[in-house]
Amino acid sequence: SKPTIGVIGMAVMGKNLALNIESRGYTVAIFNRTGSKTENVAKEHADKNLVPSYTIEDFVNSLEKPRRIIMMVKAGAGTDAVINELIPLLDKGDVLIDGGNTFFEDTIERNQRLDKSGINFIGMGVSGGELGALQGPSLMPGGQKEAYDLVAPILEQISAKADEDGKPCVTYIGANGAGHYVKMVHNGIEYGDMELISESYNLLSHLYNNDLNKVADTFKDWNKGELSSYLIDITANILTRKDDQGSDDFIVNKIMDKAGNKGTGKWSSQSALELGVPQSLITSAVYGRYISAYKDERVKASKVLDGPKAAPDINVDEFVEKIRKALYFSKIMSYAQGFAQMKAAGEHYDWDLDFGKIAQIWRAGCIIRAQFLQKITDAYDKDANLDNLLLDDYFENIVENYQDAIRDVVSYAVKAGIPVSGFMSAVSYYDQYRSEVLPANLIQAQRDFFGAHTYERNDKPGIFHYSWYEEQ
Numbered sequence: 001s002k003p004t005i006g007v008i009g010m011a012v013m014g015k016n017l018a019l020n021i022e023s024r025g026y027t028v029a030i031f032n033r034t035g036s037k038t039e040n041v042a043k044e045h046a047d048k049n050l051v052p053s054y055t056i057e058d059f060v061n062s063l064e065k066p067r068r069i070i071m072m073v074k075a076g077a078g079t080d081a082v083i084n085e086l087i088p089l090l091d092k093g094d095v096l097i098d099g100g101n102t103f104f105e106d107t108i109e110r111n112q113r114l115d116k117s118g119i120n121f122i123g124m125g126v127s128g129g130e131l132g133a134l135q136g137p138s139l140m141p142g143g144q145k146e147a148y149d150l151v152a153p154i155l156e157q158i159s160a161k162a163d164e165d166g167k168p169c170v171t172y173i174g175a176n177g178a179g180h181y182v183k184m185v186h187n188g189i190e191y192g193d194m195e196l197i198s199e200s201y202n203l204l205s206h207l208y209n210n211d212l213n214k215v216a217d218t219f220k221d222w223n224k225g226e227l228s229s230y231l232i233d234i235t236a237n238i239l240t241r242k243d244d245q246g247s248d249d250f251i252v253n254k255i256m257d258k259a260g261n262k263g264t265g266k267w268s269s270q271s272a273l274e275l276g277v278p279q280s281l282i283t284s285a286v287y288g289r290y291i292s293a294y295k296d297e298r299v300k301a302s303k304v305l306d307g308p309k310a311a312p313d314i315n316v317d318e319f320v321e322k323i324r325k326a327l328y329f330s331k332i333m334s335y336a337q338g339f340a341q342m343k344a345a346g347e348h349y350d351w352d353l354d355f356g357k358i359a360q361i362w363r364a365g366c367i368i369r370a371q372f373l374q375k376i377t378d379a380y381d382k383d384a385n386l387d388n389l390l391l392d393d394y395f396e397n398i399v400e401n402y403q404d405a406i407r408d409v410v411s412y413a414v415k416a417g418i419p420v421s422g423f424m425s426a427v428s429y430y431d432q433y434r435s436e437v438l439p440a441n442l443i444q445a446q447r448d449f450f451g452a453h454t455y456e457r458n459d460k461p462g463i464f465h466y467s468w469y470e471e472q
């Protein structure tokens with residue numbers, strides 16, 4: 001029988017996704033620009049129902065109709081090159097899925113362009129790395145709903161299943177670029193989580209005089225409670241690992257402190273800026289990576305610019321618990337901002353996003369998977385139109401109770417000269433969001449003074465301009 005589905009791109013992600021689909025009982029067509037990669041996969045897995053093709057025409061012709069094709073190629077020019085080769089070969093009603101980390105605006109454009117020829121285009125966020133692709137990723141597909149229905153049974157089978165209720169970690173996200181947008185915010189939130197965990201690691205290392213065994217044990221301990229998550233788990237694991245190049249030291253102490261990035265965090269911040277939604281957590285995480293990359297300059301500056309003379313006295317055990325609370329508090333602020341950003345994007349791009357379901361499909365498979373996501377699903381189950389997660393009872397209660405801890409942690413860090421931009425952003429957002437009155441009245445007065453930008457009053461409606469240049 002003809003393959004039900006085909007995968008283009010036999011680098012690590014495409015290969016693993018093809019094997020995942022095959023393992024659910026499907027025959028899968030495979031293709032890669034460089035034929036030797038396709039050949040290697042076919043040879044390595046000769047016992048599997050994989051059908052290799054060496055021209056894109058043969059690949060397309062090998063597929064059952066309507067054709068279902070998943071592209072897992074380098075995002076950007078690679079995706080465009082493959083789409084342009086496919087367009088003349090596809091028929092109306094075929095479903096083309098882009099599983100790459102594509103910028104959502106490219107997906108909106110491609111979806112609309114292909115729709116003109118009747119070709120369904122789904123932009124699908126795939127999270128979980130190479131192991132996720134093989135064993136069960138979290139999938140965020142956006143595009144024509146009818147097209148999604150044609151692939152839904154396969155996507156449900158290959159996706160991760162949540163521990164809580166066994167539900168598949170895939171759901172229809174919304175039209176055109178919605179899936180890639182949600183994946184982008186997922187990645188932004190991932191940046192935020194990683195920054196906050198790194199700040200905690202830095203503080204703990206300082207408190208424990210660089211005894212990494214103790215730091216690792218603390219993360220292990222935290223992973224048993226409300227912070228339980230994939231990223232905390234791998235952090236505890238990483239911190240126990242010894243150098244593989246012969247020294248007695250831990251590998252983290254040997255890894256250069258310059259963080260890389262592939263742009264998805266930056267895209268999230270840029271979109272938040274354009275939509276006019278506060279996204280200080282993801283943005284401080286992006287900046288945290290950027291400043292880390294200035295290693296040479298930091299080394300020079302460290303010899304010139306002094307920090308505080310001494311850190312304040314604290315009780316280490318009590319303080320470790322405060323860091324745990326500060327981390328959970330900050331994580332809540334980060335997700336509150338991420339979901340508020342998706343809400344604004346949904347309104348702007350006209351996507352009917354279901355936030356409870358989005359949290360649900362992040363419970364397993366993806367990098368930010370965590371026990372905590374169930375709490376977000378619960379919050380949206382209670383109120384699907386929640387303005388902000390902080391207004392849900394569970395989150396309100398935690399942040400009110402944990403605020404003293406984060407205030408102590410941030411104060412200590414500032415006095416000790418330890419950078420905690422993520423924690424600071426979190427507590428600042430909390431204090432801004434809960435402020436009935438902000439000093440923006442003065443900003444409006446200044447704008448009206450120098451630029452006649454006008455202002456509104458808080459006691460009566462209307463637009464006003466003050467005669468700043470007339471003496472009173």
Ligand code: NDP
Nearest residue numbers: 009010011012013033034072073074075078081100101129
């Ligand atoms: P890469 O991003 O390294 O992309 C390599 C693949 O793209 C190869 O199959 C390559 O073909 C193909 N390719 C590149 N340029 C072209 C072109 N101009 N025309 C045709 N094919 C081209 O591979 P990954 O497997 O790491 O990732 C695939 C996609 O999945 C990417 O969009 C990535 O962002 C995304 N992704 C990756 C994750 C990961 O953990 N790695 C996680 C989630 C998503 P050739 O062999 O001929 O060079």
